[in-house]
Amino acid sequence: MDAFVVISLIKAAVIAFVLLTAVAYLQWVERKVIAHIQLRMGPYRVGPHGLLQPLADVIKLITKEDMMPSYVNKPIYLLAPFLAVSMSLLSIAVIPFGPTISVAGYQTGMQLADLNIGVLYILAVSSMGVYGVALAGWASNNKYALLGGLRSSAQMISYEIPMALAIASPLLISNTLSLKELVATQSGSVLDWNVLHRPFPQIIAFLIFLIAGFAETNRVPFDLPEAENELVAGFHTEYSSMKFASFFMAEYLNMVTVSSLATLLFLGGWEAPWPAAKGSNLIPSVIFLVAGLTALYHAAHPARQMDKYTLAAFGIVFLALAGVFVLPIVQSWLLPLFWFCAKAGAILFAFMWVRGTLPRFRYDQLMSFAWKFLFPVAMLNLLVTSFLVAWF
DSSP: OHHHHHHHHHHHHHHHHHHHHHHHHHHHHHHHHHHHHTTOOOSOSSSGGGTTHHHHHHHHHHHSOOOOOTTSOHHHHHHHHHHHHHHHHHHHTTOOOSOEEEETTEEEESSSOOOTTHHHHHHHHHHHHHHHHHHHHHHTTOHHHHHHHHHHHHHHHHHHHHHHHHHHHHHHHHTOSOHHHHHHTTOSSGGGSGGGOSSSOOHHHHHHHHHHHHHHTTOTTSOGGGOHHHHTTGGGTTOOHHHHHHHHHHHHHHHHHHHHHHHHHHSOTTOOSSOGGGTGGGHHHHHHHHHHHHHHHHHHSOSSGGGHHHHHHHHHHHHHHHHHTTOHHHHHHHHHHHHHHHHHHHHHHHHHHHHTTOOOOOHHHHHHIIIIIIHHHHHHHHHHHHHHHHHO
16 A cells, blocks of 8 residues: 555656646747747747746746736636636546556556546546636626636537547447556557547547547637637636636646547557557657757758757757667656657647637637537437447
């Protein structure tokens, strides 16, 4: 019991540190991605290549004056951002990032809590997240905030239905609600992943899940609750300092949850695209080797002198990682972690790409799309999958 408690506390601390750091740097990555899409520089002044920009943002938000309007409902006004962040953090607790590993002779899973109903838990907790946004809009006693909260409530409730139907399809195939067992049923090769599963591939369910995920996280083109040109800032109009930052933390945490869940449900989790016997365990080393050599080349021929040492440092780090991934002693846990992060990272990149590409919908278009198109397609996909599962 003592070993279990100690390892659980260590895992909780590691997951919290990595997750909060990742959330901070996801904003840096998003600003860089959108800047490149729009042929701009993005952050580059604070630290090498702008890498200290997230730290500067955190310091700014912590030290910023915390304004509270006199007309707000104070208990609920303060509860809303706490509720948004806490519900987002709770979802991560059951996400498995890899298989069971041995730590000092003790077998433990690469997740905080292994529930046999992990999928239901995430759906239940994420559905509570809407209260943070709705209560923020209501407690602010501001018309713009109230409209943003109402929009968000209707949007998140509407898009949860096609999302749940999309999730049900791979669950029928894998016949389990455990996230670890879901990954186990997709082991082998890329053709065993639910998105390409034979004889009933779940490409449609995967796309529906992603679209609903965009809406659930209030991301472009579904960011109607905070439409700046209509509602100033929507539900968080009256928030400042860290309370204001809490809603953005919750948004990025929800993005991580959606990306992780899509990886586990449809993309084989931490499983490699093909068996290690055919060379999949060498792919990470090859990727980091190429990245390291490319960074060193650009360090020797920099477009800007200020990037010279940053690129050289990145090149050395990438080459070191290429060597680490070859070591058999760490491959048992590092390789699954690499594949999981690569798949979830690709989906996170899609979130950013769409934000820099698509315009915002009108609100009536948003709701019509959910009820008149996405819901019927998700229901039809589920019925066809049910028939095929029963038949085969």
